[in-house]
Amino acid sequence: MKPAAPRRLLLCAVCLALCCVGGARESWTRGNHEWKKLIMVHHWPVTVCKEVEKDCRDPPDYWTIHGLWPDKAEECNRSWHFNFQEIKDLLPEMKMYWPDVLHPQNRSHFWAHEWEKHGTCAAQVDALSSQKKYFGGGLDLYQELALNSMLQKLGIKPSINYYQVSDIKDALASVYGVIPKVQCLPPKSGEEVQTIGQIELCFTKELKPQNCTEPGEPVEPASQRPGAGAAGGPGLEVCEDGPVFYPPPDGTAH
Ligand SMILES: *[C@@H]1O[C@H](CO)[C@@H](O)[C@H](O)[C@H]1NC(C)=O
Ligand SMILES: *[C@@H]1O[C@H](CO)[C@@H](O)[C@H](O)[C@H]1NC(C)=O
Ligand SMILES: *[C@@H]1O[C@H](CO)[C@@H](O)[C@H](O)[C@H]1NC(C)=O
Secondary structure, X not given: OOOHHXXXXXXXXXXXXXXXXXXXXXXXXXXXXXXXXXXXXXXXXXXXXHHOOOOOOOOXXXXXXXXXXXXXXXXXXXXXXXXXXXXXXHHHHHHHHOOOOOOHHHHHHHHHHHHHHHHHHHOOOHHHOXXXXXXXXXXXXXXXXXXXXXXHHOOOOOEEEEEEHHHHHHHHHHHHOOOOEEEEEOOOOOOOOEEEEEEEEEEOOOOOEEOOOOOOOOOOOHHHOOOOOOOOOOOOEEOOOOEEEEOOOOOOOO
């Protein structure tokens, strides 16, 4: 028995590990800008304010757009800056449906962030290949999905009574024909249940509806999700099965 053999094996293993780490780091710094799925992210303004413990005055009482995000790619072109002039024509709709809930006076900042982080990647698709097309495309998807009126029709309204997460997911899947992703703010101390915060619907690059999760696919950890922790707080996570609070805008039941 030569004692050197296991050592050599170990060395090889170390080499291999180093190679892998090196390889991964390289592709990270080079920037892997490939993505497959577009995620249309709606958020509930009351929860957005709650997440950062901000007392927003009169947040919208309807679901608004957070963003249109390619999965697995961010900041695909840092020299392609947001230019408000390009979306001037969309301003009335942008203010209404894609507002910066937390900073209503300085919404350009939010739009610039969404464009630079997500839009520059989404722009790989012809239908979204300019700022006007990207924001216009997001607004079009929002109108087509009509999440607010769908929820109304499904009888899912803000309420002091809790819903079951599975009921909301199943209801949405039944109207859209694909599996959505629903995100919640975990209960803060003194609270009984999680609070619904985001509803995501997913699309292919051809803008066809797609399941947000495939059966058996592991759920991404919240910390790795695009936009996670952007607000600095504990942030949204995929909702746990069980009861969920859908908070009314004025803190009372409708
Ligand atoms: C990045 O954006 C700039 C400004 O629009 C453009 O000139 C350049 O071609 C883009 N680069 C890539 C790699 O797409
Ligand atoms: C808007 O946000 C930008 C970027 O954070 C900041 O530089 C600017 O001062 C803000 N403008 C106003 C009017 O608050
Ligand atoms: C979505 O998932 C459901 C349930 O797993 C499956 O039956 C369906 O074929 C999927 N749809 C698409 C478009 O992938």
